[in-house]
Amino acid sequence: MRLAESRATIVADLDQRGSAARLLGVGTAQETPVEAAERLQVHSLSARRELERFIQRIVPVRMISNRMLGSRTFAYVTAALPGLDAFLLLSRLSAMAGEAARDDRYVVVDGLSTGASLELLSVAAGVRRLAGAGTLSRLATELEGFISDPNRFGVAIVAAPQELALKEALEAASTLREQLNINRIIAILNGVAAPLFTPAEAEQAMAADLNHAALVKRRLELDAAATRIRRELEAAGLRVIDLPMLFSASVGKSELARLSRSMRDKVAA
Amino acid sequence: MKRSPFNRNHRLLLCLGPGGVGKTTTASALGLRAALEGKAVDVMTIDPAPRLLDALHLDAGSAQAQEVALEDLAVSGAGRMRALKLDPKHTFDSVINRYAPTRAMADAILDNRLYRSISGALAGVGDYMAMEKLLELYDNPQTALIVLDTPPAREALDFLGAPERMLDLLNSRATALLGGGLRLSDMAARAVLSAFDRVTGLHLLSEVHSFVRSFEGMYQGFAERAARARSILTGPECLVLVITTAEELRIEETAAFIGSLGRAGIAIDGLVVNRMAPAMPNRSGLAKIKPPALRDKMRRNWRDFAALKQRETAALRVLREMIPAGAAILAAPDLGREPHSLHDLAEIAASIDNTGWRR
Numbered sequence: 001m002r003l004a005e006s007r008a009t010i011v012a013d014l015d016q017r018g019s020a021a022r023l024l025g026v027g028t029a030q031e032t033p034v035e036a037a038e039r040l041q042v043h044s045l046s047a048r049r050e051l052e053r054f055i056q057r058i059v060p061v062r063m064i065s066n067r068m069l070g071s072r073t074f075a076y077v078t079a080a081l082p083g084l085d086a087f088l089l090l091s092r093l094s095a096m097a098g099e100a101a102r103d104d105r106y107v108v109v110d111g112l113s114t115g116a117s118l119e120l121l122s123v124a125a126g127v128r129r130l131a132g133a134g135t136l137s138r139l140a141t142e143l144e145g146f147i148s149d150p151n152r153f154g155v156a157i158v159a160a161p162q163e164l165a166l167k168e169a170l171e172a173a174s175t176l177r178e179q180l181n182i183n184r185i186i187a188i189l190n191g192v193a194a195p196l197f198t199p200a201e202a203e204q205a206m207a208a209d210l211n212h213a214a215l216v217k218r219r220l221e222l223d224a225a226a227t228r229i230r231r232e233l234e235a236a237g238l239r240v241i242d243l244p245m246l247f248s249a250s251v252g253k254s255e256l257a258r259l260s261r262s263m264r265d266k267v268a269a
Numbered sequence: 270m271k272r273s274p275f276n277r278n279h280r281l282l283l284c285l286g287p288g289g290v291g292k293t294t295t296a297s298a299l300g301l302r303a304a305l306e307g308k309a310v311d312v313m314t315i316d317p318a319p320r321l322l323d324a325l326h327l328d329a330g331s332a333q334a335q336e337v338a339l340e341d342l343a344v345s346g347a348g349r350m351r352a353l354k355l356d357p358k359h360t361f362d363s364v365i366n367r368y369a370p371t372r373a374m375a376d377a378i379l380d381n382r383l384y385r386s387i388s389g390a391l392a393g394v395g396d397y398m399a400m401e402k403l404l405e406l407y408d409n410p411q412t413a414l415i416v417l418d419t420p421p422a423r424e425a426l427d428f429l430g431a432p433e434r435m436l437d438l439l440n441s442r443a444t445a446l447l448g449g450g451l452r453l454s455d456m457a458a459r460a461v462l463s464a465f466d467r468v469t470g471l472h473l474l475s476e477v478h479s480f481v482r483s484f485e486g487m488y489q490g491f492a493e494r495a496a497r498a499r500s501i502l503t504g505p506e507c508l509v510l511v512i513t514t515a516e517e518l519r520i521e522e523t524a525a526f527i528g529s530l531g532r533a534g535i536a537i538d539g540l541v542v543n544r545m546a547p548a549m550p551n552r553s554g555l556a557k558i559k560p561p562a563l564r565d566k567m568r569r570n571w572r573d574f575a576a577l578k579q580r581e582t583a584a585l586r587v588l589r590e591m592i593p594a595g596a597a598i599l600a601a602p603d604l605g606r607e608p609h610s611l612h613d614l615a616e617i618a619a620s621i622d623n624t625g626w627r628r
Contacts, residue, residue, distance in 0.1 A: 017522050113288045115420065162607045164293075167323050193573075196566055205567055208558050211550035212567055215574050218605045225607065247573035249580050251517060 001260035004040035047085035154184035193222040286512035296418035302618035304350035332356030360398040515584035544603040
């Protein structure tokens with residue numbers, strides 16, 4: 001939403017549950033881009049669909065390609081090479097980025113969990129080693145170039161202000177840098193509660209009402225955790241963008257708009 | 270200690286659920302609870318991220334089972350607890366070395382280019398190997414309970430389908446399909462695959478043929494173990510818990526996930542709602558707070574947390590409606606801080622309680 005304030009932006013939703021589409025109020029995720037707001041579209045992508053598209057491209061006769069996709073033989077081959085569909089998905093993201101650059105647009109990918117995303121980004125190198133020579137080998141080399149080009153690709157690691165999330169974020173950043181040669185990385189610290197009490201006020205508040213002391217302590221701990229985690233992320237050389245905790249009874253498009261507004265001075269559109 | 274969710278027949282606890290709900294913490298806490306009740310417990314994660322070992326302060330780089338220092342908790346009558354993270358390549362190599370009929374056949378597989386590529390980093394292989402590791406742990410008579418911490422929801426479904434895919438990939442018909450004796454219906458597919466090979470440069474057909482042929486003599490064992498793993502996962506010794514949090518988006522994911530599990534023939538025994546906020550204190554108590562500036566801040570603080578509690582309560586109502594008949598809802602508390610130590614995990618473990626809600 002923040003980027004779409006100035007340029008057309010497409011959210012590529014890799015999560016088949018379609019969380020981004022639901023939050024943006026466009027219902028279930030769609031295989032074709034759907035308008036979610038002015039200059040903002042949501043597009044659902046899946047590895048299986050990319051495999052089907054690829055087969056249909058190299059076997060343009062629909063009857064034969066469908067036969068192939070449905071055959072047990074083909075199922076054996078793809079089962080024996082489980083990274084092929086992920087590789088094609090990464091290729092698709094690269095193509096979308098190319099089109100976006102040409103049309104002066106942004107692509108924001110709502111990725112999978114950290115481990116699954118690292119596997120997805122590692123797949124280009126895996127396929128290049130396997131393919132030897134040929135179309136896939138060439139594509140794999142191009143993809144490795146794409147994800148390591150800071151002008152075309154970057155990663156935002158989203159972490160909650162918690163120790164385990166921090167460890168995972170730091171390890172992910174290290175893998176991205178050292179194994180995948182990806183250097184445009186930022187961290188987004190999600191759920192940062194605004195400080196409310198000074199230390200003196202907190203002490204006074206906890207002494208004044210024991211029933212409410214736990215809530216005050218909770219607030220202080222949220223604040224302390226965010227401060228500690230932010231410091232660690234910055235120490236690892238990551239630029240950190242805070243997203244505020246949403247103290248609201250529900251989370252929907254209006255709350256997303258609040259998060260978007262909170263990024264106005266942090267993310268240049 | 271509250272009433273235990275386990276009974277003596279449970280040998281496997283499967284923890285499933287969406288990402289970001291504290292599944293690893295809950296799985297660790299449940300494992301710890303069983304260990305503190307006197308059981309010998311192995312907790313295994315198949316999540317590529319090292320969260321389980323981190324949570325237990327163990328070496329995240331190790332693929333070996335590591336003993337958790339229960340003596341630090343000074344609980345009498347405790348059993349033992351080990352934790353391990355699945356290393357797919359290491360497990361696959363062990364399976365080949367253990368089950369190949371001859372050394373030469375094992376070497377042929379270990380040297381196969383396709384094997385070397387798929388047994389390492391490529392996605393999906395972990396699911397196959399988790400089954401093998403699960404059986405290895407299951408066959409250890411010293412282990413009373415195995416707790417399996419799975420990857421987030423969508424990948425967990427891949428994991429549960431792994432026995433079938435293993436059978437599909439390695440059954441004896443694969444050799445016939447790829448090597449010869451093709452049925453007419455597969456000939457077109459094979460012809461197209463040959464074209465696919467030429468276009469991509471992968472030479473997959475011959476690679477897969479060679480790969481599948483190198484498994485000759487091992488199909489039967491794979492098939493038996495895959496069928497056995499499936500039988501364990503759907504049998505009475507397996508307790509299936511879905512972990513979630515009382516958040517709107519998580520609940521939609523959880524509902525969809527429970528539906529998928531049902532279609533896959535996996536019935537859930539219970540739902541653990543993690544990070545349940547404590548009850549809110551009465552707001553009227555704030556009226557007497559002075560000075561007014563502090564009172565206003567405390568009121569704001571109360572409003573903020575009350576909004577979160579309201580969100581949680583609404584989500585819980587939905588959860589109660591959607592769980593399958595007979596399944597229980599258990600609640601795990603939000604400590605108000607992140608669990609940093611074994612003591613924190615023990616506190617969560619002791620607090621996990623049956624809410625009494627059941628459909």
